[in-house]
Amino acid sequence: MFPALPPMPGRKAPEAIRRDEILRAAYRVAARDRLGGLTIRAVATEAGVSAGLLLFHFESKDGLLVDLLDWMLAHTIVAGELHRRPPPGTPPVVWLLAIVERDLAHLLKQRERVELFYDFWVLGTRHPVIRRLIRRALHRYRDAFRPAAQAIIAAEPLRYVGLNADDLAGVCAAFIEGCATQTILDPTRFDAVRAMATLQALVLQPEAVVS
């Protein structure tokens, strides 16, 4: 990429670069053919290397899977980080609903990645290392709702007595994940926008309904 690199002490194609190339190829294969089509040979072909080399850089297919999920969680499934600041003047419930709405819309735009994520989710059901990674990702996802949830509970402590921000954030995450499972399998019948509107109508006080 750069015309004349200084003669690094590293070898021909240093480990880090090759690993990243292979991981990118693995993601391309997985996004296209899902985890069921992710074979060592397929990834090697996609990356333009031999299968042997792949197992020289990743000790096993298991290692490749774990590293791929790690890479995905770091590179593609970016949690919404921008909407953590409360818009001034809006009631906390409206703020939380806005976050849910934006996250849901964002999720539905990357169907490919979400499907792949569910592949890993199922894999994590029996694979402890994968499970740990998925859990951490879900926790991080849930945490994005915590500030708004905290504000809601602080505003009406009597209403939410015995409950905390984690519970409320978990409910938001559950709603979004449930929408994802429904819309992925049945995009024609499940309308996430209408579901979001329904949730707003359910939760918001009638006089607080906004445009």
Added chain:
Amino acid sequence: MFPALPPMPGRKAPEAIRRDEILRAAYRVAARDRLGGLTIRAVATEAGVSAGLLLFHFESKDGLLVDLLDWMLAHTIVAGELHRRPPPGTPPVVWLLAIVERDLAHLLKQRERVELFYDFWVLGTRHPVIRRLIRRALHRYRDAFRPAAQAIIAAEPLRYVGLNADDLAGVCAAFIEGCATQTILDPTRFDAVRAMATLQALVLQPEAVVS
């Protein structure tokens, strides 16, 4: 089982009986080892027959999978059918929440089956026939919420203008499915009972909070 059967015109072990035996064995294997461990040989061993016989009764592994899912949906994932009648005197929202609560509790008691269902869900992502079956099951599941959802909208039409009972039922289903995905992967951290209480606090008017 019965001492002296009348000499039926059927053969030694008639097709329907063998098929059912094999399907039960397949379910036992799948419940234990999930879809990843469901091989023709494993099912045949579990059923006490040969692999060849299994493919004599089911034309292929694909056929076995489809028939197994069909069997599961008919035998094990029983949708709650009892709570369709509105308890007299309770507001519709409370009624709907009660249904959600019962369904969620019921779901969490059969973790094994739900995990297996998600295996099929992922499979359905690429397998049209499986997808059709899963869709139908989810639709039936959603329909269980329709009567109560209908009552809610009928009670406050202005609040839900532009929305219908299907939308509201879909939201309920999404919540439950999201709870399932969270609790299966992380049963120690996600507490479905607290999530349910949170949902009630969110939706119910403060004066309507019941025990």
Added chain:
DNA sequence: GTTGACATTGAACGCGCGTTCAACGTATGT
């Protein structure tokens, strides 16, 4: 008793998978 249709077996085939390994570059340090 003989026939014929169905149920059942067990061995085999072919394939794709993850993995191993000896051999061969290729660039670096001396």
Added chain:
DNA sequence: ACATACGTTGAACGCGCGTTCAATGTCAAC
């Protein structure tokens, strides 16, 4: 120029899978 260490290949191994099939068993009909 030589030695060394690393990157890379391609062929091969072994395994488990779905699937096939000729052979055998079993029962009802005639």
